[in-house]
Amino acid sequence: MADKEKLRIDKYLWAIRVFKTRTLATEACKAGRVKLEGNNMKPSHEVKIGGVYHVSKGIERREIKVTDLLFNRVDAKKAVNYYEDVTPVEKTQAYQSMFHSPLLRRDRGAGRPTKKERRDIEDLMGEDSGPIADSFFDD
Known part of the structure; x- marks a missing residue:
């Protein structure tokens, strides 16, 4: 795809499989659960390579760094090549420990x-x- 094409944040989050549907991604943006540098993102925000987005999905908190643009939804194995999960290890361990209690x-x-x-x-x-x-x- 050409570098001049624009990609919306809701479509990108759907394409890399953070959200199951594009509607859920749009609603998350509108509700303020997608942030860039502490600022809430509108669903129409243009994604740029290198941007680090903070995404809240239920009790899960993730930090996603954009490594490449993905315009269409692909399978999970290919989608991992288009972003990097930079969530701090402490937050990841705290999230996992909640589900591994007896x-x-x-x-x-x-x-x-x-x-x-x-x-x-x-x-x-x-x-x-x-x-x-x-x-x-x-x-």
């Missing part, structure tokens, strides 16, 4: 835990388990 749920219909199972759960949760453990054992 789940404290019992199968529905499993009945009350045995004495040994309850002791194991209390050991896992600590001595002062508080109201979380109480609600966990409610039937």
Whole structure:
């Protein structure tokens, strides 16, 4: 493509697969969840190579550096060549740790835990388990 062609930020974020649909990318821009140097970007903002965009998607925060322009949506393996994820490692680890905590749920219909199972759960949760453990054992 020619260098003089313009590429909108919403279309670029959709093409590199940050957002599932272009509509979601547009709404994120309008809601102020896409920023460049701390400034909110409109969906029609022109993407420039080398720009670092801060994108908030739910609880996930990413910093994306534009390495090349992509005008059409391609598969994920090819899309990675058009941007660089420069999100600081601390933020990435904090985001991942939220989803790797142990789940404290019992199968529905499993009945009350045995004495040994309850002791194991209390050991896992600590001595002062508080109201979380109480609600966990409610039937």
